Amino acid sequence: MSGRQRYWPILVFFLLALSLEVAPMPESLAPWRPPWVVLAVIYWSMHQPGRFGVGVAWLIGLLLDVLKGSVLGQHALGLALAAYVTIKLCQRLRVFPIWQQALAISLIVAVHEFIGFWIDGMTGTLQGGLLRLAPIASSVLVWPLMCWLIERLVTPMTRR
C-alpha cells in the first residue's frame, strides 16, 4: 500500500456487507448466514491495522445494531473485540495459508458470536440451540471467497 488511498471502495464494500447481513434468505438457510460484517471488519483490520482500528469497527457495529434491531451496543462490542484480537494477531494471520487463516478467523468469529449469545441471553430469550454456531462454520467457507473477491475487485480500486 504505497501512497495515498481511495476510501470509497472500502465504504461501498461495507455497505454491501451490511446489506448482505439483512438480505432475505430462505428460512431453513437463515441460521447459516455468514457474518459478513464481522468478516469484513476482520479483513480490513488484518490488512490495514494502522488505519482501521477498534473505533471504526465499533461504529460499524453500532450501525449494524440499528439495522438489525438488536440492543444498541451488542454488535458494536462484539466487532470492537474482534477487531482488537485481529489487530493483535495480524502479523501472524497474514502469513498463514488461506485455509489455516480461515480456521483462525473462525475462532475470532466465535468470540464475536459468543458475545452475541451472552448479550441475547441477558436481554431476552436465547433461541436456536446449536444452530447458533452455524455462522462460525459458514464463515470458514466464505472467508477464502471473500478474500479473493476483495483482492481482485476492491484493493485495485483503492490504489491511486
Added chain:
Amino acid sequence: MFTRGPSLGMRLFLLVITSILLMYLDRQQGHLQNVRQGLSVAVYPIRLVVDLPSRAMLWAGESLSTRRSLIEENQRLHQDQLQSAVQLQRLEALEAENGRLRALLESRPRLPDRILVAEMLSVDLDPFRHNLVIDKGANDGLYVGQALLDADGVVGQITRVEPLSSEAIMISDPGHATPVEINRNGLRTIALGTGDSSSLRLPFLPNNADVVAGDLLVTSGLGNAFPSGYPVARVLAVDRRPGEPFAEVIAEPTAALNRKREVLLVWEQTDEAQSVHPATGDGAAVDGTGDADTSTDGTRDDAQPAATEPGQ
C-alpha cells in the same frame, strides 16, 4: 485515523465500557430513542436496497402477467367483493343493533377502528426471532404496541418506531404472548409464540376447560395490547394429560405470518377515548404524548380522533 493516541488496549477498554453503558441505557431506560432514530435514518437506504430485489420481482410479476390472468383475477376479485359487500350489509345492521343493545346496557358503543395499510420490507433481522420491518413509521403516526393485522387475523405488534420504518414482533415469536378468548364461549387465556410461524401454545388451560379442536381464538382486548374481537388462531389439537394440571393445546395462527407483503395497522378507538374526548369529530390530535396520530392520507378515518395507548 489516529495512529498516535491511547494504546489499542486502552481504546478497546473504553469502547467496551461505552458499549455496556449503551446497552444498559437502551435496554433498561429507553433513553436512546433519539440516537437510534437518527442512526435508523442513516441505515434506512440499506433496508430499501435490500428490499429492492423482492420489490422488483413483484413488479416484474405484475407487469409480465398475461391479459387473461389479469381478467381472471379481476373476475375473482369482483366476486369476492360482492360477497364481502353482502356480508358488510349484515354487519352494518348488526353493528347498529349492537349499538342499541349497548345503549340499553348503558355502556358506550364500540367505535370502528382506524386502519392504515403498510408494506413489509423483505429484511431478515434475526433468524431466531420473528421480527419484521414495515415501511411506515413515526411520520405516519405509528406507536409502540400498535396492533398489526392482515386480512385473516392478528400478525403482531409494533415494538420500535423509527421515522421512516418500524419494527414489529409477530405473535409466533417465542417471546410474545397474546391475550385471547375462545370465540365460542368467551373463555379467556393466553397464546404464546413457539418460534414456529405455524403454531401457538396455550399452556394455561386446565384439563377440564371447554376447548375443542377447531375453536376460533380471538383477541380479548385485555392488557390493552390488541383491540378486541380480531381472530388470532384456530385450535389444532387438545391433549388432556391426566397427570398434569394443564392441557396441552396447540393452535394455528389464522393470519398468513411471513407470507403476505401487506399488513394492516389498527388504531384502536376505545370507550375511554370517547369518554375522555367527547364526540366532536374535529380530527384533532388527541393528547400530548407525542405518539398520538393525526389523520393521514390513505387511511380510513371515518369516526373519531384516535386515542393511543402504548401497550407496553
